[in-house]
Amino acid sequence: MNHRSDRLDSLLRSLARRSRSAAKSENPESTCPSAELLAAYFDRSADADELARLEAHLVGCGHCQAVLAAMARADCREAGGPLCSSVPRMDTARRWHALVPAGIAVSAVLLWVLLRSMPSPPAPVPVAPADTVPVIADASRLAGGAVSASSASERASDPSPPSGARSNLPTSRLARSVQSLATSPAAHQQKEITGAASTSAAAARKSVSAGDVVALEKKTEGSASQVLMAREGPADRVPILSSEQRISSASSAPSFVAVAPPVQTAEPSSATLETFATAGHFSAPSSVPLAPFLAIAPGSRTRWRVGAQGRIEFSRDGGQTWELQRSEVLVDLLAAHAPSDSICWAVGRAGTVLRTTDGRTWQKLSFPVRVDLVRVLARDDRAAVVLAADGHSFATQDGGYSWEQVVRPPEPH
Amino acid sequence: MATRSATGAVSRWFRPNSVRGSLQEPVRPLAQEEAVPILAADTIPHPAAKDILDAPHAKILDACADLVEEVVVRGLQGARKAGWLAEGDCEVERAVATALRNAVGQGLARHFCGATRARLARSLIAQHVHRLHAEDLALAAACTAGYEPAWNYFVERYRPALRRAARAMAGANSCEGAELADSLWAELYGIRDSASGRRSLLDYYHGRSSLLTWLRAVLAQRYVDWWRAACRTQPLERDEAVPPTPYPVQPATTAEELSEPDRAAMVARFERALRAALASLTQRDRLCLAYYYLQELTLAEIGRLLAEHESTVSRRLERVRRQIRKAVENSLSREFAARSGTALLGWGRQKRSCEQQIQLCLEYALQDASFDLAALLVASAADSESASRSSESGRKKCAPLRSMLRSRT
Numbered sequence: 001m002n003h004r005s006d007r008l009d010s011l012l013r014s015l016a017r018r019s020r021s022a023a024k025s026e027n028p029e030s031t032c033p034s035a036e037l038l039a040a041y042f043d044r045s046a047d048a049d050e051l052a053r054l055e056a057h058l059v060g061c062g063h064c065q066a067v068l069a070a071m072a073r074a075d076c077r078e079a080g081g082p083l084c085s086s087v088p089r090m091d092t093a094r095r096w097h098a099l100v101p102a103g104i105a106v107s108a109v110l111l112w113v114l115l116r117s118m119p120s121p122p123a124p125v126p127v128a129p130a131d132t133v134p135v136i137a138d139a140s141r142l143a144g145g146a147v148s149a150s151s152a153s154e155r156a157s158d159p160s161p162p163s164g165a166r167s168n169l170p171t172s173r174l175a176r177s178v179q180s181l182a183t184s185p186a187a188h189q190q191k192e193i194t195g196a197a198s199t200s201a202a203a204a205r206k207s208v209s210a211g212d213v214v215a216l217e218k219k220t221e222g223s224a225s226q227v228l229m230a231r232e233g234p235a236d237r238v239p240i241l242s243s244e245q246r247i248s249s250a251s252s253a254p255s256f257v258a259v260a261p262p263v264q265t266a267e268p269s270s271a272t273l274e275t276f277a278t279a280g281h282f283s284a285p286s287s288v289p290l291a292p293f294l295a296i297a298p299g300s301r302t303r304w305r306v307g308a309q310g311r312i313e314f315s316r317d318g319g320q321t322w323e324l325q326r327s328e329v330l331v332d333l334l335a336a337h338a339p340s341d342s343i344c345w346a347v348g349r350a351g352t353v354l355r356t357t358d359g360r361t362w363q364k365l366s367f368p369v370r371v372d373l374v375r376v377l378a379r380d381d382r383a384a385v386v387l388a389a390d391g392h393s394f395a396t397q398d399g400g401y402s403w404e405q406v407v408r409p410p411e412p413h
Numbered sequence: 414m415a416t417r418s419a420t421g422a423v424s425r426w427f428r429p430n431s432v433r434g435s436l437q438e439p440v441r442p443l444a445q446e447e448a449v450p451i452l453a454a455d456t457i458p459h460p461a462a463k464d465i466l467d468a469p470h471a472k473i474l475d476a477c478a479d480l481v482e483e484v485v486v487r488g489l490q491g492a493r494k495a496g497w498l499a500e501g502d503c504e505v506e507r508a509v510a511t512a513l514r515n516a517v518g519q520g521l522a523r524h525f526c527g528a529t530r531a532r533l534a535r536s537l538i539a540q541h542v543h544r545l546h547a548e549d550l551a552l553a554a555a556c557t558a559g560y561e562p563a564w565n566y567f568v569e570r571y572r573p574a575l576r577r578a579a580r581a582m583a584g585a586n587s588c589e590g591a592e593l594a595d596s597l598w599a600e601l602y603g604i605r606d607s608a609s610g611r612r613s614l615l616d617y618y619h620g621r622s623s624l625l626t627w628l629r630a631v632l633a634q635r636y637v638d639w640w641r642a643a644c645r646t647q648p649l650e651r652d653e654a655v656p657p658t659p660y661p662v663q664p665a666t667t668a669e670e671l672s673e674p675d676r677a678a679m680v681a682r683f684e685r686a687l688r689a690a691l692a693s694l695t696q697r698d699r700l701c702l703a704y705y706y707l708q709e710l711t712l713a714e715i716g717r718l719l720a721e722h723e724s725t726v727s728r729r730l731e732r733v734r735r736q737i738r739k740a741v742e743n744s745l746s747r748e749f750a751a752r753s754g755t756a757l758l759g760w761g762r763q764k765r766s767c768e769q770q771i772q773l774c775l776e777y778a779l780q781d782a783s784f785d786l787a788a789l790l791v792a793s794a795a796d797s798e799s800a801s802r803s804s805e806s807g808r809k810k811c812a813p814l815r816s817m818l819r820s821r822t
Contacts, residue, residue, distance in 0.1 A: 008738050011779050012786060015704035019785030039630040041621035044720060045544050060791040062707065063637060070633035072717045074578035120509035204450050
């Protein structure tokens with residue numbers, strides 16, 4: 001449909017071109033209004049009936065249109081001031097005024113470069129065995145409590161409480177953990193999850209350990225400040241999931257905390273992204289009944305949280321106050337990720353992918369499959385990887401115009 | 414002149430041979446030939462121009478002398494503030510006041526020429542007079558009267574602005590703009606006329622807009638006239654060049670599915686549909702289209718002309734395009750459906766073939782349309798006018814019937 005309106009536009013343009021070349025031979029009509037009347041029209045001091053007559057004349061008279069067009073050009077140039085390139089001389093004061101915004105921009109860029117080049121303070125990295133996955137999930141807080149017992153107990157032994165992890169967990173390595181969160185109270189969901197835990201280890205690996213996800217993460221750097229994280233020994237190894245993340249499709253969405261990679265560090269390979277605590281509720285004041293999924297923009301106090309029925313909230317002050325944003329969708333949103341303080345991706349049920357590039361307005365992107373999406377990882381406003389509930393993951397490089405299913409190489413063993 | 418010998422002080426300041434500068438003269442009745450402007454660019458042949466001096470009108474205008482005085486007072490105040498009228502020089506002040514009074518009188522006569530008595534109501538005249546730019550009019554009147562300080566002020570103030578305007582119209586690099594602007598100054602100063610002495614272009618300024626806008630309008634008219642004359646002698650290549658980019662139309666399906674391969678007929682059909690679509694637009698929408706496509710104005714400039722915000726203009730254009738597309742598609746698909754017959758094809762297939770045909774029409778029109786947008790706009794304006802008239806007359810025709818029905822019930 002869109003290209004057809006483009007065609008209409010170009011058709012109108014070509015017709016206009018034709019009439020411009022036809023108009024050359026045409027004389028100004030003798031019934032054209034005087035300069036005085038045109039000037040009065042331009043200054044909006046013409047009477048009502050004069051106005052009506054004049055507009056009726058103008059539609060058909062190329063000459064008067066051209067006169068008014070020339071006047072409008074002259075007027076807008078004049079009003080445009082510094083934008084007007086045709087003004088040859090500018091007094092010094094005005095020239096300096098014009099340089100003020102440029103100066104601000106330059107100093108901002110310099111500041112940014114300076115900050116970027118400063119090494120980030122080395123942080124102690126807790127070394128963990130390659131196969132352990134720390135748990136953040138507080139089982140008692142879970143609504144359903146349907147966490148698979150073995151993995152839950154294993155994880156519960158993890159010493160780092162969420163608050164501690166939140167204080168500062170710098171990141172040098174890629175750490176990834178996905179936890180099986182049985183958040184749904186529905187019994188069949190529990191069965192599904194526990195059953196899946198035993199049988200589909202391979203599927204679980206497929207589901208999250210997408211190589212390109214890792215690649216993506218490596219590009220984004222920083223320290224996850226607000227999360228519990230699991231880490232793997234060798235940084236370059238693609239982490240294998242010890243458990244499966246299967247998000248129940250029940251109506252109450254699980255609550256996660258997603259942390260976008262914050263402050264840039266000098267070493268891009270030490271990427272981290274991590275995630276997924278199951279905070280039963282979120283402590284920030286909110287009127288949302290459903291505990292939301294939080295996305296934190298790196299290096300800023302900007303946060304988004306997404307929740308049931310397309311609810312998106314936005315905070316500029318690190319979660320003190322939240323404002324509602326229009327998402328235009330009504331499906332539950334299950335995850336979000338913010339690669340910067342103006343860009344955020346959110347995904348949800350039935351193939352819902354939303355994105356904001358200005359931090360305010362959300363745009364629904366097309367997605368090929370109507371499958372629940374449980375995770376998203378974005379590098380910027382164009383490149384992102386989403387993970388579907390059935391274990392497949394999809395990547396886009398062009399801001400959601402096209403999606404590719406990520407095919408992972410077979411596991412070595 | 415008589416005034417010169419009468420008041421030596423004034424003659425020091427005023428050049429002789431000025432039309433409005435016949436100082437100290439009472440407001441003289443307007444001569445008939447003065448009412449009809451001389452310059453071609455400034456012509457409104459008003460059918461009722463000769464009614465100007467009809468006795469009742471002149472009387473009514475006389476009755477509004479207090480309104481005119483109000484303008485004179487405002488104008489003189491503005492002049493003193495601007496600095497070109499020296500304080501305390503009664504002779505000069507009186508001379509300027511007289512010139513201004515004359516100018517206002519002429520403007521009123523001109524504006525209300527041929528007006529019915531109803532339009533000459535005092536309230537309307539008062540409204541008109543209040544809107545006048547008295548200060549600018551005073552400056553113009555003093556300039557045509559030959560008051561040197563006023564002329565100097567005028568040149569100093571408006572010359573750079575006029576050059577800027579000319580440059581904006583003609584482009585920064587062309588020297589034609591500057592030439593045009595300069596050539597205007599000779600006329601503004603006044604060209605010697607055998608019959609009535611010096612006649613300045615400023616005589617045609619009656620204060621209905623600001624002086625700058627009026628100067629720009631005059632300049633724009635000159636510029637457009639010049640441009641058209643120049644184009645007539647040497648056509649510009651720029652306009653002919655750009656060929657429309659070809660659009661991939663699948664030849665196989667078109668040969669298969671199109672019942673009528675006649676290109677010219679399709680283009681004609683498309684033209685009809687487009688014209689009908691344009692006729693369904695409002696006048697303002699059509700004007701907006703013309704500014705955007707024909708005059709290639711930016712949105713901001715269109716907004717300036719239509720007194721709308723830039724974004725409103727953008728939305729309006731978008732809506733107009735959508736409306737046109739929808740109307741064209743509707744009328745074309747109706748035509749195709751009627752042509753192909755509904756029995757032969759399934760609904761989905763028929764719809765698809767309709768869409769293809771519409772697409773094809775658009776492409777054909779893009780490649781070899783023989784009509785142009787300006788002509789279409791004019792024709793559609795006439796169409797919609799006649800349509801509205803016929804609907805009005807239809808309503809009138811129906812009216813007796815309706816009243817009959819009503820009376821029966």
